[in-house]
Amino acid sequence: MAIEQLEQLESRYPFGQYADQAQLDLIYAYYKSLDYDTAASHADRFIRLHPEHSNVDYAYYLKGLSIYSVDRGLLARFLPTTPSERDILPAKKAFTAFSRLVAKFPNSQYTADAHQRLIYLRNLLADHEVLVARFYIKRRAYLAAANRGRYVVENLQGTPAVADGLAIMVEAYRNMALDDLAKTAEQNLAHNFPDYPGLTSDGQLSIKRAINNDERSWLNIITFGLLG
Numbered sequence: 001m002a003i004e005q006l007e008q009l010e011s012r013y014p015f016g017q018y019a020d021q022a023q024l025d026l027i028y029a030y031y032k033s034l035d036y037d038t039a040a041s042h043a044d045r046f047i048r049l050h051p052e053h054s055n056v057d058y059a060y061y062l063k064g065l066s067i068y069s070v071d072r073g074l075l076a077r078f079l080p081t082t083p084s085e086r087d088i089l090p091a092k093k094a095f096t097a098f099s100r101l102v103a104k105f106p107n108s109q110y111t112a113d114a115h116q117r118l119i120y121l122r123n124l125l126a127d128h129e130v131l132v133a134r135f136y137i138k139r140r141a142y143l144a145a146a147n148r149g150r151y152v153v154e155n156l157q158g159t160p161a162v163a164d165g166l167a168i169m170v171e172a173y174r175n176m177a178l179d180d181l182a183k184t185a186e187q188n189l190a191h192n193f194p195d196y197p198g199l200t201s202d203g204q205l206s207i208k209r210a211i212n213n214d215e216r217s218w219l220n221i222i223t224f225g226l227l228g
Contacts, residue, residue, distance in 0.1 A: 002025070002029045003026065003029045003030065003033065006022045006025050006026045006029060007026065009022045010022045010023060010026070020050060020053065020055075023042065023045070023046050023049075023050075024046065024055060024058060024059065024062075026042050027039050027042045027043045027046065027059060027062045027063075027066075028062060030042060030066075031062055031065060031066050031069070034069075036066040036067070036069050036070045037066075037070070039062060039063075039066040040063050040066040040067050043059045043060070043062050043063035043066065044063060046059040047059050047060065047063070057101060057104070057105040057108040057109075057110060058110065060097060060100060060101040060104070060105070060110075061098075061101055061108075061110035061113075061114065063097045064094050064097035064098040064101060064114060064117065067090055067093045067094040067097055068090070068091075068094035068098075068117060068121070070090040088124075088125065088128045091121050091124050091125060091128075092125065094117070094121055095118060095121040095122070095125065098114040098117055098118050098121070099118065101114050102114050102115060102118065122156060122158075122159055123159045123160060123161070125156065126152050126156040126159035126160075126161035126162070126165075127159075127161050129148050129149075129151055129152045129156070129161065129165070130148070130149075130152060130161045130164045130165060130168065132148050133145045133148035133149050133152075133165070133168045133172075134168065136148065136172075137168065137171060137172065140175070142171075142172040142173075142175045142176050143172070143176065145168055145171075145172040146168070146169050146172035146173060146176070146181075148165075148168070149164075149165040149166065149167075149168035149169040149172065149185075150165070150169060151165075152164070152165030153165045153166055153169070153188075162192075162193075163189060163192070163193040163196050166185050166186075166188055166189040166192075166193070167189060167196065167198065167205060167207070169181070169182070169185040170182050170185045170186045170189065170205050170207070171205075171207050173185060174207075186203070186204070186205050187203065189205060190203035190205075
């Protein structure tokens with residue numbers, strides 16, 4: 001009912017004193033009614049029409065929240081996957097939206113919350129890179145796996161996935177007989193993450209893999225390797 005009334009207000013009095021507030025409230029109303037795509041679209045529209053508005057930071061924040069929530073809907077709660085296993089595009093878009101809010105409005109009341117969400121999203125993006133790298137390891141695409149692991153190490157420092165990125169580099173380089181690169185990655189892993197599972201007392205990484213590509217679960221088969 002609120003959406004209907006606000007849309008009528010905006011359409012009948014597009015230049016009225018309440019038009020801007022109606023546009024902001026529409027974003028929130030769509031967000032609360034779980035129509036996240038429409039909420040993000042209205043937020044984009046407000047930012048485009050009112051780039052200097054005193055409350056444009058709120059539009060940036062709601063845009064980020066809306067995109068952030070796309071992957072966290074009711075269906076996702078029942079899927080047998082972690083967030084990093086699902087479509088990562090909403091997380092990337094949300095990260096961009098929150099990053100713009102933080103950069104443009106460092107003193108906004110919404111910036112602190114945006115910072116916390118950026119930490120979560122950064123960890124999520126790093127976990128996704130590790131997930132893809134492990135998929136490549138299983139498919140024996142070792143160069144692709146090493147590149148994914150190196151990307152985490154070089155670009156996503158501070159995330160828990162960095163240790164996994166180094167371990168993946170060790171395994172991938174070993175399988176490509178690039179012993180010097182494998183040793184360097186192993187030394188970095190032992191130096192920075194001495195308690196990492198699989199590290200022996202002398203800093204050697206023991207990698208145990210029991211992968212049989214011929215034995216796939218029914219879930220793995222019907223989802224073309226995405227699940228199971």
